[in-house]
Amino acid sequence: MLNMDFDRRVVIDTNRQDWIPSPAGGVLRKPLARQEAERGHATSVVRYEPGASFQRHEHPLGEEILVLEGVFSDETGDFPAGTYFRNPPGSGHAPFSREGCTLLVKLHQFAPGDQARVRVDTRTTPWLPGIGGLEVMPLHEFEHEHVALVKWPTREKFQPHRHFGGEEIFVLSGEFCDEHGRYPAGTWTRSPHLSQHHPFVEQETIIWVKTGHLPVTHGNP
Numbered sequence: 001m002l003n004m005d006f007d008r009r010v011v012i013d014t015n016r017q018d019w020i021p022s023p024a025g026g027v028l029r030k031p032l033a034r035q036e037a038e039r040g041h042a043t044s045v046v047r048y049e050p051g052a053s054f055q056r057h058e059h060p061l062g063e064e065i066l067v068l069e070g071v072f073s074d075e076t077g078d079f080p081a082g083t084y085f086r087n088p089p090g091s092g093h094a095p096f097s098r099e100g101c102t103l104l105v106k107l108h109q110f111a112p113g114d115q116a117r118v119r120v121d122t123r124t125t126p127w128l129p130g131i132g133g134l135e136v137m138p139l140h141e142f143e144h145e146h147v148a149l150v151k152w153p154t155r156e157k158f159q160p161h162r163h164f165g166g167e168e169i170f171v172l173s174g175e176f177c178d179e180h181g182r183y184p185a186g187t188w189t190r191s192p193h194l195s196q197h198h199p200f201v202e203q204e205t206i207i208w209v210k211t212g213h214l215p216v217t218h219g220n221p
Contacts, residue, residue, distance in 0.1 A: 002043070006166065006215045007192050014045050015186045026052030032188050035108075042107040043188070048072065053096035062110030063087040064147075066156040066170070066208055070101030076086075079119075084139050084147075086110075104170055104208070111213070114142040122149055133154060144212035152176070152207070157200040158195040166214030167191045174205025193217055 002062070003010050012032055018029035026049040035041040048054075048070070065072070067083045074093040079085065081101075087093065089110055118140050127135035133156050137149040144165050145221045152174070169176065176183045178197040183189060193216050 003034055003190070004035055006190075007217055008148070009180075009195060010098055010190045011181065011183065012188045013184065013186060014188060015033075015184070017045075019047060022046075022054075024052065024054045027054055033190070040108055041060060042105070043109075044105050045188075046105045047105045048095075048097035048101050048103075050100040051096075051098065052100070054094065054178070056092060056094035058090070058092035059087050059107065060089060061108035062089045062114070064106040064109065066104040068102040068104060068172070070097060071099055072097055072101045072103055080121075080123075082121060084118065084120040086121055086140060088115045088117055091117070094149050103122055106131060109213070111142055114145075116140065116142065127151060132158065145210065146212055147208075147210045150207050150209055152201040152205040154199075154204050155202060158198070160196060160198040162194050162196045162211040163191055163211055164193065165212035165216055166193050166195065168210045168213070170208040172206045172208060174201060174203045176207055177201055190214070 014030050017030040019030060022029050028047045030045040032043040032045070033041065067079050067081050069081050069124050072079045072095065074095045076093065120139050122137060125137055127137055130136040130150065133150040133153045139149065140147040170184050171183050171187045173185050176199065178199040180197060193214055
């Protein structure tokens with residue numbers, strides 16, 4: 001297992017990780033959290049080299065993907081960088097990439113009852129006004145779980161706050177900061193239920209963020 005203690009805060013700069021081969025030739029991974037080697041809960045950055053493909057497989061508990069670079073494809077279409085999608089529990093596909101791509105992939109993490117199939121092109125979806133100077137692009141919500149892109153303008157500071165059900169962030173551009181550290185583009189963080197921080201940025205920064213989805217326990221500060 002890797003980073004499966006949801007009571008612990010995890011910070012990984014994926015720029016510093018080495019690529020690890022997967023069972024499919026030309027498909028490489030940087031594991032961030034994993035329950036078992038090839039099944040169960042998993043969060044990874046995945047790279048398809050040009051022409052790489054993966055055999056058809058099912059998602060018993062769903063698959064969530066954000067295309068970071070290139071074009072990701074399967075039998076339902078082509079998904080360029082900036083595409084966010086969710087394949088619900090019980091779905092399956094045979095993915096490939098003609099030109100190569102890089103993805104943030106989350107497997108087997110759908111809440112019971114969440115059957116939504118989601119496709120969002122974040123390149124064309126409008127930003128909405130958020131708190132202060134923030135701009136928000138909602139991507140999905142179900143019960144307590146919320147997924148969005150958040151754009152932080154230069155020198156923006158946000159109020160200190162706690163995360164009911166935890167918070168997970170992937171920094172897409174710029175540099176995200178809080179009192180615990182500085183997180184350049186490519187950094188993944190996961191903070192447990194009722195964790196707290198006081199975030200800010202010094203340059204325009206865009207993050208993918210998910211809240212409310214982690215186990216609610218009583219061992220966190």
